[in-house]
Amino acid sequence: MPKVREISRKQDEVVTARPDESIVGVARTMEQSNVGSVVVVEDGEPVGIVTDRDLAMRVIAGERSSDVDVSQVMSDDLVTVDADDEITDVIKQLGDGGVRRIPIVDDGKIAGIITLDDIVVLLSVEFDSIADELGSVSDVIRSHSPPY
Secondary structure, three states, X not given: OXXXXXXXXXXXXXXXXXXXXXXXXXXXXXXXXOOOXXXXXXXXXXXXXXXXXXXXXXXXXOOOOOOOEHHHOOEOOOOOEEOOOEHHHHHHHHHHHOOOEEEEEEOOEEEEEEEHHHHHHHHHHHHHHHHHHHHHHHHXXXXXXXXX
16 A cells, blocks of 8 residues: 555645634635635644534534634544554544544645545455456456356
8 A cells, every 4th residue: 555645645735734824714715726725833833723514514504703813613633643653554544533523634744635535535445456356367267267
């Protein structure tokens, strides 16, 4: 299995915000960037994440003012993985943490992000490859087997 850094979105593809930014500005950024999350960073280090679910549950359903800062809405129990971790580590973290998106860190700094969707795509490619191999093996077996 590949390392996290081989399949994750890179740092320049991660949409970030500062903790003191307005939640309305972050929501607009999410819409313009067509993303479901923004990683909150301080001095290059991820300190939280704001997801579309956070906006729905903590701002709209929570009847909070739209004037709040990101720091008041973000999830700060952040799950991260290291860029050199194996994909199996990410899959475990996704399950254990009950999250859909995990920021990737390298020496404590934001290095990328990986999502549950990224893992699904990777696994589908792997399954297709396995299916192709099994099909090739079946063809070889049939060509060498006596007819019944």
